[in-house]
Structures are given as C-alpha cells and as structure tokens.
Amino acid sequence: MVIYMLDDNKKLFIIIRGIIVFLIFWFSAYFQYIPIKLFHLDIQNLSPSMNVVLSTFSSLIVVFFLFFIYRKELKIEFKKFKSKFWENLDIGFRYWMIGLIIMMVSNFIINFVFKAGEANNETALQEMIKSLPWLMVIDAGLLAPFNEEIVFRKIFKDVIRNPIILVSICSIVFGAAHVVGSASTWLDYLYIIPYGALGGAFAYSYYKTDTVFTSMSMHMIHNTVLVILSILAL
Numbered sequence: 390m391v392i393y394m395l396d397d398n399k400k401l402f403i404i405i406r407g408i409i410v411f412l413i414f415w416f417s418a419y420f421q422y423i424p425i426k427l428f429h430l431d432i433q434n435l436s437p438s439m440n441v442v443l444s445t446f447s448s449l450i451v452v453f454f455l456f457f458i459y460r461k462e463l464k465i466e467f468k469k470f471k472s473k474f475w476e477n478l479d480i481g482f483r484y485w486m487i488g489l490i491i492m493m494v495s496n497f498i499i500n501f502v503f504k505a506g507e508a509n510n511e512t513a514l515q516e517m518i519k520s521l522p523w524l525m526v527i528d529a530g531l532l533a534p535f536n537e538e539i540v541f542r543k544i545f546k547d548v549i550r551n552p553i554i555l556v557s558i559c560s561i562v563f564g565a566a567h568v569v570g571s572a573s574t575w576l577d578y579l580y581i582i583p584y585g586a587l588g589g590a591f592a593y594s595y596y597k598t599d600t601v602f603t604s605m606s607m608h609m610i611h612n613t614v615l616v617i618l619s620i621l622a623l
Contacts, residue, residue, distance in 0.1 A: 400548070406458065407544040413454055414540045420447040437520035444517065445524055448532035455539045462543075463601070470602035481594040481603040485611065488590025492583040499579045508580040509571035515619060522620040530613035538605040541566065541588060542595050552596045556589045563588025587611070 421443040425432055430439070456463065470477050499505045518525045541563045549555040564585030572578055591604035 403547050407547060410455065410458060410544060411540055414451055414536060417447045417451045417536075420450045423450075437516060441517050441521040441524055441528065445528040445532065448528050448536060451536045452532055455536060459539060459543065466600040467602055469598070469600040470606075473598070477598045477600060477603045478606065480597050481607040484590045484594040484597070485587075485607040488587040489611070491586035491590075495579075495583040495586060499576075499583070503576055503579060505574075505576035505579055508568070508584075509573060509577060510567050510580070513571065518616060518619045519623060522616075522623065526613060526616050526620075530616050531609055534605055534608035534612055537563070538591065538595075538601050538608055542592050542604055543601050546592070546595055546601075552593060555596055556592045559592035560585035560589035563591075 424430065424443060424446055435443070500507075514525075514529065518529075542559055545555060545559055545562075549558065561581070564581035564583075567584040568578060568580045591608055594607065595601055595604040597603075
C-alpha cells in the first residue's frame with residue numbers, strides 16, 4: 390500500500406478516521422433500533438414497507454455522520470467537481486460504461502454458464518422496491534451512493550496513491566461488501582466480480598478527477614436508473 394507523503398500524525402488520523410467511518414457504515418443497521426424503540430415497534434413482525442422506512446432512516450443517519458466528518462474535504466472536492474463539471478462527468482461516464490459492460494458480461498457468464506441464479510443482494514433489493522418503490526429511489530438511488538462513495542472510495546483514496554492498488558482494493562472490498570453477508574453457496578461469491586467491476590470503475594474515475602463527486606454522481610445515476618426500471622417493471 391502506497392501512502393501519501395504526510396507526517397505521521399496526519400497519516401494516523403486519516404487511517405483511524407477511515408476505520409471509524411467504516412465501522413459506522415458497517416453497523417449502521419443498528420440505527421434502526423432508534424425508531425423501533427421510540428415507537429415501540431414489534432421487531433419480529435415488521436412489514437416489508439416498514440423495513441424500507443427503517444433502512445432509509447439508518448442511511449440518512451449515516452449521511453449526516455459522514456457529511457459532518459468530511460464536510461471540509463467535501464466542500465473542496467465539490468468545488469473541483471464544479472470547476473470542470475462537463476470534463477469530470479465525461480470521465481466519470483466513460484469509466485462507468487466500462488465498469489457496466491464488465492458487470493453485464495460477468496453477470497451473463499455467472500447466470501448462463503455457472504447457472505448461479507440472481508444475486509441474493511439483488512433479490513432482497515427487488516423485494517424492498519416492491520414494498521415502497523419511490524422511497525427506494527431516495528434510499529438506494531441517492532443516500533446509498535453518497536455513503537458508499539465515502540466508505541468504499543474516499544477512505545481508500547485518502548491513503549493510497551497508486552491507481553492499480555487503489556482500484557484493486559476498492560473493487561474487492563466493494564464487491565465483497567455486496568456479497569459476503571448474503572452468500573449462501575460458493576457460486577454466490579462469483580458476484581464479487583460484477584459488483585467489483587463497477588466499484589473499480591468508480592474508484593478510477595475518482596482517481597482521475599480527484600473529486601469524489603464524479604464517482605458519486607455516476608453511482609447515483611446508475612442506482613436511480615436501475616430502481617426506476619425495476620419500478621416500471623412491477
């Protein structure tokens with residue numbers, strides 16, 4: 390791992406901050422206990438719609454945490470994004486398309502060659518969309534990309550300079566985060582490849598433009614389009 394040339398205290402601060410942020414994100418489902426306790430909800434009999442509401446609530450809490458922690462850096466990176474808006478979008482779009490093509494091809498191979506079926510993570514997402522479709526546009530289309538670009542891209546870019554190492558780590562971690570918790574057979578782990586391809590594409594567009602808002606905007610477009618297409622197919 391190649392670290393930016395920073396003094397030891399700064400390096401340690403960035404690494405510790407990244408670990409804390411990752412843990413906040415990873416255990417964010419526990420924020421759902423706030424409304425559960427406040428409104429005396431029966432956790433054993435939550436409706437699918439209520440699960441979507443709780444998921445959106447926890448995502449929103451994480452957004453506030455991450456914005457507060459990274460607010461100064463995000464303001465700087467947003468100015469960079471605006472200063473070369475169309476150029477950044479063009480770079481983001483090109484690498485998104487590359488990641489999307491790899492994702493589609495690998496999904497095709499996994500489904501029709503290995504006959505693995507749909508990814509468990511995708512199945513769960515589709516069920517949530519059926520329950521409260523337009524709230525999922527907000528949760529999956531806007532809140533999740535914001536949180537995931539900070540956690541799976543910015544945390545690593547803050548300490549890794551080498552683009553090959555950056556893309557590799559972001560791909561593996563992003564892919565694993567979408568698969569490991571829901572995998573039930575060894576074939577499910579193959580889905581790390583398509584998810585990882587998209588994560589790597591986002592990471593490289595961030596590296597090329599030096600602003601997380603490039604990858605974040607592409608991630609939001611990607612998720613929002615997929616959610617809307619799923620709603621239209623209902």
